[in-house]
Amino acid sequence: MTRVERTFAWAGGALFALSLAACAYWYVAIWADRSAPGGGWAAVAMDVALFGIFACHHSLLARERSKRWVARMLPEGLVRSFYVWTASVLFLAVLVCWQPVAGDLYDLQGWSAVLPALVQVLGLWFVVRAVATIDPLELAGIAPESVRGPLQVTGPYRWVRHPVYFGWVLIVFGTAHMTGTRGAFAVISTMYILVAIPWEERALLRVFGAEYAQYRHDVRWRILPYVY
Numbered sequence: 073m074t075r076v077e078r079t080f081a082w083a084g085g086a087l088f089a090l091s092l093a094a095c096a097y098w099y100v101a102i103w104a105d106r107s108a109p110g111g112g113w114a115a116v117a118m119d120v121a122l123f124g125i126f127a128c129h130h131s132l133l134a135r136e137r138s139k140r141w142v143a144r145m146l147p148e149g150l151v152r153s154f155y156v157w158t159a160s161v162l163f164l165a166v167l168v169c170w171q172p173v174a175g176d177l178y179d180l181q182g183w184s185a186v187l188p189a190l191v192q193v194l195g196l197w198f199v200v201r202a203v204a205t206i207d208p209l210e211l212a213g214i215a216p217e218s219v220r221g222p223l224q225v226t227g228p229y230r231w232v233r234h235p236v237y238f239g240w241v242l243i244v245f246g247t248a249h250m251t252g253t254r255g256a257f258a259v260i261s262t263m264y265i266l267v268a269i270p271w272e273e274r275a276l277l278r279v280f281g282a283e284y285a286q287y288r289h290d291v292r293w294r295i296l297p298y299v300y
Contacts, residue, residue: 081153084160085214091160091167098167099244103253110174110252118171119256126162127264131271153214173252185248195242201228202235223280225287231297233273233288237265238295269294 102108111118146154180188203211205224228235244258273294276284294300 081214084153084157087160091163110172115171173256175252177250180248188246188248191246195239198235198239234295
């Protein structure tokens with residue numbers, strides 16, 4: 073990489089980290105505000121549209137055909153970084169433009185709030201352990217994307233095939249105070265995951281072939297043990 077390319081890649085990695093930190097802040101602080109005004113089904117429809125724009129990019133630009141198209145315009149080492157840049161910008165836009173939804177679904181207090189907190193900690197553990205098995209710099213677009221790295225089958229990948237998604241679901245649903253806004257975000261983002269997983273698995277099957285087919289046979293559950 074040239075110096076300019078490295079700067080672009082590292083800046084994209086920083087933006088990726090910022091988008092994740094912003095998501096945590098929005099979820100923990102902004103979307104917990106009981107006094108904030110909220111809408112009804114119109115707000116939910118707007119949120120679905122917002123997340124749909126992000127989801128289309130997140131899934132379609134990850135396809136091999138899209139990567140080849142981007143590679144014709146950018147140096148090969150920046151293809152992953154370009155994906156990270158655009159995904160991070162879109163995700164930040166989703167957070168900023170997210171429409172609040174009125175109401176509280178539930179609000180647990182005292183000892184009853186301990187179990188949801190443990191669920192969120194477990195979800196965070198799944199995400200961290202799953203990410204630790206891959207190259208974080210590649211994930212953030214700083215290191216060039218490998219053509220075919222090793223298939224991950226250890227750690228949390230022994231229990232579910234998509235532990236990052238599993239961890240995400242535990243985190244967004246495992247709150248002691250589920251506001252309407254948090255609930256909308258949890259449901260909409262999880263719906264995207266359920267739609268995206270079959271696409272992702274078809275891509276993994278093309279890359280890893282029989283190895284991934286055997287892995288799917290050995291690890292039955294996609295994201296939720298004994299359910300899905």
